Amino acid sequence: MKTGAKILVESLQREGVEIIFGYPGGVVLPIYDELYDSSLRHILVRHEQAAAHAADGYARASGRVGVCLATSGPGACNLVTGIATAYMDSVPLVALTGQVPTNLLGNDAFQESDITGITMPITKHNYLVKDTADLGRVVKEAFYIAGTGRPGPVLIDIPKDVSTKVIKEPPVPEKVILRGYNPTYRGHKRQIEKALQLITAAERPVIYAGGGVILSNASVELVDFATQLGIPIATTLMGIGCIPGDHPLNLGMLGMHGTEYANFAITESDVLFSIGVRFDDRVTGKTNTFAPHAKIIHIDIDPAEIGKNKRVDVPVVGDVKAVLQDMLSMLKKNGLKDTWLKKIKHWKQHHPLKCPQDGRLHPQFVIRQMSELLQGDAIIVSEVGQNQMWTAQHYCFKHPRTWITSGGLGTMGYGLPAAMGAHFARPDLPVFDVAGDGSIQMNIQEFGTISHNKIPVKIAILNNRFLGMVRQWQELFYDRRYSFTELPPVEFVKIANAYGIEGVKVESPDGVMSAIRAALDCDGPFVMDFRIEREENVFPMVPAGAAINEMIGGHPK
Amino acid sequence: MKPHTLSILVENKAGVLSRVTGLFSRRGFNIESLAVGSCEEPGMSRITIVVIGDDEKIEQVMKQLNKLIDIIKVSDLTENERVERELALIKVTAEQGTSRAEIMQVASIFRAQIVDVGAKSVILQVIGDTEKIDALEKLLRQYGVKEFVRTGTIGILRGSKTVTRGK
Numbered sequence: 195m196k197t198g199a200k201i202l203v204e205s206l207q208r209e210g211v212e213i214i215f216g217y218p219g220g221v222v223l224p225i226y227d228e229l230y231d232s233s234l235r236h237i238l239v240r241h242e243q244a245a246a247h248a249a250d251g252y253a254r255a256s257g258r259v260g261v262c263l264a265t266s267g268p269g270a271c272n273l274v275t276g277i278a279t280a281y282m283d284s285v286p287l288v289a290l291t292g293q294v295p296t297n298l299l300g301n302d303a304f305q306e307s308d309i310t311g312i313t314m315p316i317t318k319h320n321y322l323v324k325d326t327a328d329l330g331r332v333v334k335e336a337f338y339i340a341g342t343g344r345p346g347p348v349l350i351d352i353p354k355d356v357s358t359k360v361i362k363e364p365p366v367p368e369k370v371i372l373r374g375y376n377p378t379y380r381g382h383k384r385q386i387e388k389a390l391q392l393i394t395a396a397e398r399p400v401i402y403a404g405g406g407v408i409l410s411n412a413s414v415e416l417v418d419f420a421t422q423l424g425i426p427i428a429t430t431l432m433g434i435g436c437i438p439g440d441h442p443l444n445l446g447m448l449g450m451h452g453t454e455y456a457n458f459a460i461t462e463s464d465v466l467f468s469i470g471v472r473f474d475d476r477v478t479g480k481t482n483t484f485a486p487h488a489k490i491i492h493i494d495i496d497p498a499e500i501g502k503n504k505r506v507d508v509p510v511v512g513d514v515k516a517v518l519q520d521m522l523s524m525l526k527k528n529g530l531k532d533t534w535l536k537k538i539k540h541w542k543q544h545h546p547l548k549c550p551q552d553g554r555l556h557p558q559f560v561i562r563q564m565s566e567l568l569q570g571d572a573i574i575v576s577e578v579g580q581n582q583m584w585t586a587q588h589y590c591f592k593h594p595r596t597w598i599t600s601g602g603l604g605t606m607g608y609g610l611p612a613a614m615g616a617h618f619a620r621p622d623l624p625v626f627d628v629a630g631d632g633s634i635q636m637n638i639q640e641f642g643t644i645s646h647n648k649i650p651v652k653i654a655i656l657n658n659r660f661l662g663m664v665r666q667w668q669e670l671f672y673d674r675r676y677s678f679t680e681l682p683p684v685e686f687v688k689i690a691n692a693y694g695i696e697g698v699k700v701e702s703p704d705g706v707m708s709a710i711r712a713a714l715d716c717d718g719p720f721v722m723d724f725r726i727e728r729e730e731n732v733f734p735m736v737p738a739g740a741a742i743n744e745m746i747g748g749h750p751k
Numbered sequence: 752m753k754p755h756t757l758s759i760l761v762e763n764k765a766g767v768l769s770r771v772t773g774l775f776s777r778r779g780f781n782i783e784s785l786a787v788g789s790c791e792e793p794g795m796s797r798i799t800i801v802v803i804g805d806d807e808k809i810e811q812v813m814k815q816l817n818k819l820i821d822i823i824k825v826s827d828l829t830e831n832e833r834v835e836r837e838l839a840l841i842k843v844t845a846e847q848g849t850s851r852a853e854i855m856q857v858a859s860i861f862r863a864q865i866v867d868v869g870a871k872s873v874i875l876q877v878i879g880d881t882e883k884i885d886a887l888e889k890l891l892r893q894y895g896v897k898e899f900v901r902t903g904t905i906g907i908l909r910g911s912k913t914v915t916r917g918k
Contacts, residue, residue, distance in 0.1 A: 314770060315777050319820040322765075339820060373916065374762060374823045498814035501807070 198326040199228040199357040202290075205333035205366070206234060211261050213237065213252065213618050214290075215245040215611075219265025220305060221292035224357035237614070237647055240639040242269050244611035246276020247637070250285050251612030254598045255573055256619035257411060259286040259341045266292045267305030270351070271312070275605060278316040280347040282602025283432060284409060286340040287347035288333075289313075295355040296324055310351050318346030326359040330366040338370040343377030344496040345409060377495060381512030386520050389467070389491045389508045394526070396465035398534045399425045400485075402448065402477075405432030405601065406470015406494060412515035413594040416469065417441065419518055424530030425467070426538050428456040430477055431586055432601045433470070438570070439590035445538070446547075449477035450736045451583045454545035454748045457736070459538055460485050461743040468492045470514045473503035474602070483741035493517050545749045547587050548733065555703050557581070557656045557726045561588040563706045564626065564654065567714070572624045573598060573616045577609035577633030579663035581656045583732040585628045596623070607636025613651040614644060624652060624714060631657040631681060641693040644719040652713040654722045655686055658730065666731045670746075690721040697721030754783060754881075755809045756828040756835060756906045758914045759798040760790070762821040770819050771798060780804060780812050784837070784881075786903035792916065795823065799905045801881075826914040828906045835906040838876065839884045840866070844895030845873045854894055861887045872897060880904075 196204075202225060206214070213235040218226045229236050239245045242264040249260030260280075264273050270291040280287045294303040310322045319339050321332050329352070336348040393399055407416050413436040420427050420443050427437045428448040437444045445456035460466065466488040471477070478484040481504055492499075492506040493514055500509040510517055549558040561584050564574075570592025576582040576599045591597050598616055600608040613627040634655050644651050656662075661679040668676050687697035696716055700709045700723065713720040733747025761767045768787060775782050783801040790797040802812060809827060816825045828835070841863075845851040847870075854873060858865060863877035877887055881904060888899055908914065 310766065311769070314766075314773050372820060375820045496818070498811065498818055502811060 195360050196363050197224065197228070197358055197360050198329055198352070199224040201326065201329045201363055202333065202352065202357065203228045203232050203234060205330050206261065209259070209333065209337045211259075214261045214263050215239055215248040215252075215615065216263030217242050217245055217265070217269060219269045219292065221294060221354040222263065222265045222269075222357075224354065225263065225290075225292065225352070237618075237643065239611065240642045241637065242272035243276050243607070244614070244637055244640050244643065246273045246287070246289060247279065247605075247608050247611035248615035249287055249289075250276060250280045251575060251598055251615030252619045253280075253285050253287055253615070254612070255595055255616040257595065258619075259288055259337050260615060261288050261290065263290045264292070265305065266294055266309070267307045270309040271307055274312060274316070277313055277347045277349065279600050279603045279605045279608060281316045281318070283405060283600065284345050285347065286345035288336050288340050289347060289349040291349060291351050292357070293322065293351045293353040296353045297355070299353065309349065313349050316347070317349050320349040320351070322351045323356050324353070326356050326361045327364050329356065330363060334366055335370050335372065339372075339375065343375070378497075378511050379495070379513040379516050381493065381510040381517035381520060383520070385508060385510045386517060386524065389510055390521055390524060392465055392489055392491060392508060393423065393425070393467055394528045397531060398463050399423070399465040399467060399531065400445075400459050400463040401425050401427040402430070402460065402466055402468045402471055403427050403433040403436050404430040404469065404471030406514045407433055407436040408594045410470065410495070410514040411594070412518050413437065415515055415518035415522060419522055419525070422522075422525060423528055424535055426459055426535070428452070428460060430471055430474070430601070431599065434586055435591040435594040435597045438592045447586050449742060450479070451587065451732050451734070452736075452742070453547060453587070454734055454745060455538060455541035457742040457745060458541050458545070461741070463488045466490045468506075469518075470494060472499045478504065479736050479740055479742040549588065553703065555701065555706070555724060555726050557584045557724070557730055558588050559703055560654065560656065560706055560724050560726065561585050561628070564710055565589045567707065567710050568624070568626075570596065572596065572626055573613075573620055575599065575609045575613040575616055575625065575627045577627070577629045578604045578606045579630050579633060579661070580666065580730075580732050581628050581630040581633065581662075583663075584656070587732075606633040610634065610637050610640045610644075610651070610653065614640065614649050617649050617651060625650070626652045626654055629653060629655045630662055631655055631659060631684060631686070632661040634686070635684070638689065641690060641695055645693040645695050648718050650716070650718050652720045652722070654710075654713075654724060656724050656726050657684075657686065658726050658728045659683055660728060662730075663732070665729070669729070669731070671737070686721055686723040695719045695721055697723065699723040699725065701725045752803055752805055754801050754803050754829070756833070756904060757800045757802060757813065757816075758826045758828050758906060759800065759816060759822060760792075760824040760914060760916065761796050761798060762823065763789070763794050763796045764821055767796070767821045768798070770821065771800075771816065774815055774819065775800075775802070775812070778812070778815060780808070784903035786905050799903060801904050823916055824914060828908060828914075831912065832909040833906050834909060835880050835904050836878055837881060837884060837902050837904045838878050839888070839899065839901035841875045841877070841888060841891060841896060842872050842898040843875060843891050844871060844897055846871060850894050854891065857887070857890055863887060
């Protein structure tokens, strides 16, 4: 005979869960009582949103399912932004929430909210468990759904009486069988052949690689394929890390803040091989001028992504890794496209990303110094905005799953908690959170969590006393009317100190390297407050709705 | 842009209907009509939805529906030969005398049945496709339609083809 809470904890252990990020409260008391002497590690965050982001960061860095736990009502509602963030970036997450007892459901009871209703559009699936006997099966299904196919968050809402009820635990089925859920992993052979024919016959092919490559752990296959045929790779924000940043075939990021050479190459390509991407508006700009001369091949595990935003000539539904493996096995030797690669080399030489050097402290320089010191052997997490774009552009990533950022939802405040989660996934690597002074203040209370648990996250704040990305748009498109984007100065080192965290303020370029070294040398968390040029912009930039080769802030053509 | 009739086989679980309708509203698709009921498979239900849109939009709706875990199969009946019906109940003002006789005449032309007769009104029951019911309602308007209730369209493929779970 077991309580529901015990069945829950044992089910989590059966799924191999090692860590939960959470915050206790009234209706999850039975679950917390069970966790008290369980071997499951629990990290107490300072706000439930951080629990969801931490579980998400853990999942992205490890490739495993992240788990967070919150109480009903406000606790559950505070998870919502974190769940939506995970949903937009296809991150496997299981969110556990407490609920008022079943006899009070729908009664507007204290701390009641309809969290399954609220999260319906931002979860892959969700459950309200009304019978303790269902708990074991539901947990098993939830992990299966979250981690297979196109991954995503699954929420399990557990009323208090379901946790406390004592029952004889029914056997949990060995295998999950869901009549309505059967993801396709192997691509259709004829489609793969068609795709290969198109690519090998192409004169100006480009690979457009996204988060799907990282999610399916297919970086090795991707780089192998690209190298054998000599095809350059442009990555989306989510795809960064699937090819080493210094690889000769790497074009860097494409799209709104992409490199000029990536956007030129896409625009001139005759075959666009799209892998694990979703033709997001930040990537394509105006869709009908995106890759206007190209036949488009698209591999994705989610059939709904194919043809959603752009017409595709050869769709292949399947897991990126499985499809690329099949392609590699069918590949025949083929000459490299020398003229095309020469042209790309020319663009790369004449249109590099700019890093101003005028003796003042520029954010691009800070990121490049981090890159030089860390040599790709670190996990870099970012917040959202200019800090995120400068990191994506100027840091040289060498490995997949070392770049963790909120792409689809663009959630400010994501970075610090996600960095905490990433540390528990990869304790062997240093973890840096690149932040802005705006976004760090969205979850700055997590200084408490990292201090309390001695989580050695290094926080690099690119402090310009502005909500920088919005200010940039106001400068460029709203006649410099800086409506509510200026922030008063904050001494972040003092805040850190108050939490028992060390830190240093840096005001000139000469202090940058020593600050990053000090952060690395410090055993615990560390804050670097970089006082950067206040009105620095992220360039190049494609204005919203323009074609991606019409960039501003680049080099003259 | 034409109406498509989608036949959707779902798990008979709490919340399935709101998952389906929620998906329509948040992705900007309009539901023209909706009918839900049990079906030949125990534990499953069938939802019939009529939605107006171009082929690409309908394809995207169907793909998004297929992603819902509790949805077992989605078919667009419109691509095939099919039978579609809905049922309507119409309460018409019918004073005794000529107008009542005329209404009964109209009803018999449409093969509608009079299912209730009151002192000042009658209730007609009619079964047919959407156009037939629209036509009857329009015709009855001159006598005064007090209340008009219709089910959503339901549909089934002609011949031996079915919208079932498959193997």
